[in-house]
Amino acid sequence: MTHSSIAVVIPAYNEAQTVADVVRVALLLTPLVIVASDGSTDGTAQVARDAGAQVVELTQNVGKGPALYAGLKAAEGRADYVLMLDADLLGLTPTHLDILLRPVQSGKLDMSIGIFDGGGLMTDLGNKLTPHLSGQRACRLRWLLNVPGLGQERWPEPAITDALKRSGVRWDYVELPQLGQVMKEEKRGFWKGVGYRSRMYADLLGYRRRRKKSEKDGERR
Structure with a gap:
């Protein structure tokens, strides 16, 4: 059974190997599945389109935050709820989507954040050490669109966490059993993956500094 009041938004950068599987599962829930290709060069956009997704193509790789925001804007006015999913998930099923959506649609939570459980040692460990960085979430679309700085931050999770607080x-966190994702070191090679991960964490750690500067600049105006 599909639900048109729900949008699934999948930011993706060079995820041609896995994005189609994620899209196909999402389409079992809703016809409104949007992949935002963040300047991908490996055919991600076409693979997602062939799998049945609507695709927003960013011409340059500008980051997950701007890609997510572009996908959300494409869904604006067409859905009440949004599911955010990573494009490199392994083992995704409709049950996982239900686990994320149910507490939000029932009114128990305003946002659910998915945590891997049993999807693989490294993905489980990484997800549980930094659960606030999970890309698997459900909430109301309008609320997410109004998160300050969402479309300007390369990584959207700190801005979302700040807005939640x-x-x-x-x-709350919800466990997603037997779900994992492809590690960056696997996708890009070990050393490139380590470098990419290091740059990601450096950018994430700089969020508060950028936020404070933005607030001070706003006060001066």
Whole structure:
């Protein structure tokens, strides 16, 4: 059974090997599946399109935050709820989507954040050490679109976490059994993957500094 009041938004950068499987599962839930290709050069956009997704193509690789925002804008006015999914998931099933959506649609939570459980040692460990960086989430589309700085940050998760704390909305983690993802070191090779991960964490750690600077600049105006 599909639900048109739900959008699935999948930011993707060079995920041609896995994005189609994620799209096909998402289409079992809703016809509104949007892949935002973040300047991909490996055919991600076409693979996603062939799998049945609507595709937003960014011409340059600008980051997950701008890609996510572009996907959300494409869904604006067409759905009440949004599911965010990573494009490199392994083992995704409709049950996982239900686990994420159910507490939000029932009104128990304003946002659910998915944590891998049993999807592989390294992905489980990484997800549980930094659960606030999970890309698997469900919430109301309008709320997410209004997160300050969402479309400007290369990685959207810190901006979302900050908005959750500031707005006082109800959120919690939910376990996603037997779900994992392809590690960056596997996709890009070990050393390139380590370098990519290091740059990601450096950018994430700089979020608070950029946020404070933005607030000070706003006060001066």
